[in-house]
Amino acid sequence: MIFFPYVKNIKKKDTFAAKKKRALLIYSFVICIIIALLLRLTWVQIHDFEFLIHQSNIRSSRIQLISTRRGNIIDRNNNLLAITFQVYNIFADPKFLLKYNDIKNDQKIKKLSYIINLPLSELLNLIYKHRNKRFFYLKKDINKKTSIAIKKLNILGIKIQEKSRRYYPYNKITSHVVGFADDNGQGLEGIEKSLNTLLSGKHGKKIVYKDPYNQVFEEKILTKNIPSQDIQLSIDQNLQKIMYEKLDMAISSSKAKSGSAVLIKIDTGEILAMANIPSYNPNNINEAKKDAIRNRAITDIFEPGSTIKPIVIMAALQQGTIKENSIINTLPFNIGKHTIKDVKTYQQLNIIDILKKSSNVAISKIALKMPISKVIDTYSKFGIGKITNIGMIGENKGFNPINKKKWSKLEIATFSFGYGLMLTPLQLAQTFSIIGNHGCFKPLSIIKVNHQVLGKQVFPQKYVDIVLKMMEKVSLPGGSGFQAATKDYRIAIKTGTVKKINKKKRYVNKYIAYAAGVAPVSNPYLALAIVIDEPTSEKYYGGLVSAPIFGQIMQRSLEILNIKPDIF
Template identity: 30%
Template sequence: MSTPQGDMPSRAQTAPLGSGRYRFMVFLVLVALTALVGRIVDLHVIDRLFLQGQGDARTLRVETIDAHRGMITGRHGDPLAISTPVVSLWANPQELPEDGVQRMLLAKALDMSPEKLDERIERYADREFMYLRRRMTPDDAQPVLALKVPGVYEQHEYKRYYPSGEVAAQLVGVTNVDDRGQEGIELAYNGFLAGQPGKRRVIKDRKGRLVRDLHLIKEAKPGGNLTLAVDLRLQYMAYRELKAVVDEHDADGGTLVMMDARSGEVLAMTNLPSYNPNNRAEIDTNGLRNQAVTDTFEPGSVMKPLAMSAALETAQFTPQRVIDTAPGYMRLDNYTIRDFRNYEELSLAGILLHSSNVGMSRVALQLPEDAIWNRYHDLGLGQAPGTGFPGEATGSLPTPFGWSDSKRASMSYGYGIAVSAMQLASAYTAIANDGKRLPPALLKQPDPPEGQQVMSPQVANDLLQMLEAIVQPGAGGSRAAVPGYRVAGKTGTVRKVTRSGYQQSAYRSLFAGIAPVSDPRIVTVVMVDNPKKGDYYGGLVAAPVFSRVVGKALRLLDVLPDKQEAME
């Protein structure tokens, strides 16, 4: 059966419609291809550099390579400050899970309460970085990393450790949490110790995880090592003995400085109160200062030998020259200067032996107005010691113009001026070193310095003999004696002065000495601040510390005994 012709469309009727659709589809494909090609050209040619930069910014990173901080050691290589590898944990708060169980486990591993962790995360919620714990040992950090909590990462750093603890704390100093020097030698030589950080280019994913280490841009340069002059054996011993006397007399604190009489190197320098630099959370700010360098005080009678040296340089004074000190006091400018008792006539050696203020005043008034000031200045007083230690004190040495008689007199027995313990020890090196003063040195010296000739060798030798008599049995400094060795030294007891004036019941006890007399090797200054229990005189409080510390030091340094009865 055939279909009626009117029911079927003809080829002529369908061809135009099919051809139009085809052309339309081809047009759409061509437009799409053109757009695609244009986009490809745009991405690969026009926007290529921009897009590549954006991609690199999200994947390429330049990381800092921490430089290993240099080591600080004592003169014999004993470590005083070293850097050890540690791990700091940080997190991206926006990646941390909301799951309470995971957060509780993380808080437990970090040794903090879940509430504290949640509070910290909330505080940094709009940031991409926060520290969880800094400077953990690798062993302590491992349990946290083992949890594999999303958003928790590690950062390798260095932590400063101080093996000697509080014994050398004020001298060595301390670094902050970023390993930058904050006090002491750590601060003074921070640039040398810190070194120079390096840089490397790496690829990281969007979560900050390392994908590939590309190449080194700049190699890290480790910090330099420093060797201090301090002998750690003597430092421990000095700290122990100073702490014992401070505790025994319930004193506010104390200072001890031991210098090499041949080189000026500081073999021991200790202060109380002190602090433990390994426990920054409990650092007592009162113990931060290196008082031996930064604090000054009126030295009192320990200055008498130095003032006496100015008189001995003149032709009119010899150690045997007699001065009348009767009746044991004198009036100058409405001030009364007193001795412990009326010593009547005393030689210059006797004035030092009995520590006569009247005798020293009468000697001083016979000298030119600026004679004692010039001697003190030549000995380094009133000037920075030049060690480079942060905050080193210059002290106080008033200019010698228009001085009254009472001012000239008081300076001769150590009042009206201020010195640091290190300045005082440096001044005494002139007596121990044939008249040459040696500047103090905190770093080990390759060669001993020449020193400055501030008094004649004869005067220095005369003073040594005069000071040796003060340490003989029955004399004021007898408790500074060291069995087997000849010792020279001077005691001092001075009232503490505050803004309101001299205190009636607060003192500083001092002893400055040299040993052995036959060939001086050590100069030591001891100061005990405000002993409140028992005695307070320098000969009774500070002198015994000198005896114990110097006696052990001489044996440790293998110095042969020079006392006659010890060699027979």
């Protein structure tokens, strides 16, 4: 056997060379990968920079609204009727809280329990109870001082939520005018709803950046908010309070279902007071009955009864159907199977006594001598069947049958003493405001008026003033509105009583009692309408139920407004 010793050495050299070659290849491959990664990283940083920033922002930023303070609502004398104040809610993120805090031994947690007046054991139990949740309230409606103390503790997982809360200082007294807003700052009733846009303003937007611990480290404004506006109403809170209290007493004493009253400043058309019973407390809306929330003064319509008779007299005077010295036979008379009669039978009455005694017989005979179109047109001129446009949502325009073509004699007769047409309490007050303004219409306003209001003469002053003087006799002894008389001021008034109509359109033995008028007669300053729905006591006539409260409200209102007495 031949042996070649150098062959073994050659194989060792070849093996080493191969290994070295493979190692170089591996090293080269690794270096190429590293270079490729570095090149890719550089490429990404240069070309995808904005994309990466955007993705990072998505994970660490949130867009939030910049809220505006809801505007205040004030009365004409700057008394606050609705105001917003801040409250604070404390909430916890249990998972975050347990992860980053030793809650059993942390002195900050002990201080927190003391600040929120919650025993430490109860606080710990609450946290453990909600350990799998990311949110629960620890305490609601705390004040600013307490919230600052909690914020200073800087406990990871404990947050403070700021909330706006609406408050109504006069609650039930002004609730139907002011209305209310919900917890999100949206007006739901009254002025809060109808002027919600002005009261709310417009929220701005900001972007908030948070760190991994959910703490805000930067904010940027995207859009600025538009500030809200305060609203000044025409309402006089002093008069509003008097009206509400007197109306409430009248409803209680007459055992009535409900009642409404409206007071108007004649020369400007401003509504100084508007009240309804029943009412509700807007500070505790969850306990309010649905039926009590409705603003009956603008939503509910009734046949006005005898309160409309002054308008018929004016129309007849202008038409020439009657004169100031006319005498009307007031004995009962028949229209078909129906008898038109008065509560008390009179042989005959002059025009003044027709209003003073509120004669259905006389007013029917007068209306039957006129074209029905004349009566309808005159009603319309005094605002009947037209919305007042005071801007409050839900206002009813009432009903005046301007399109009715065929009329029976009975329909004309009853139309003249207030059946077959419908008014809201607000419209009734407006009608008498026009009378008090000598036939001049001025738009009504629930917002304070700071300028002279131009009016429109809708009916000749001559005839309006004649009837105005006649209406004064109604408040004198022997008149249906005698109980409205005041000690210091001359009153021009008309009362009324009507039967109610049910869902089957049949009249039932339920009544509505009215009183409407102006004062002082020498220079009318205020117009007032009172509507009492379904008085159930023995007294249900307007002259007995509504007239007394009319006089009480009118007397006190004129005194407060420093109007000079005209009874000497």
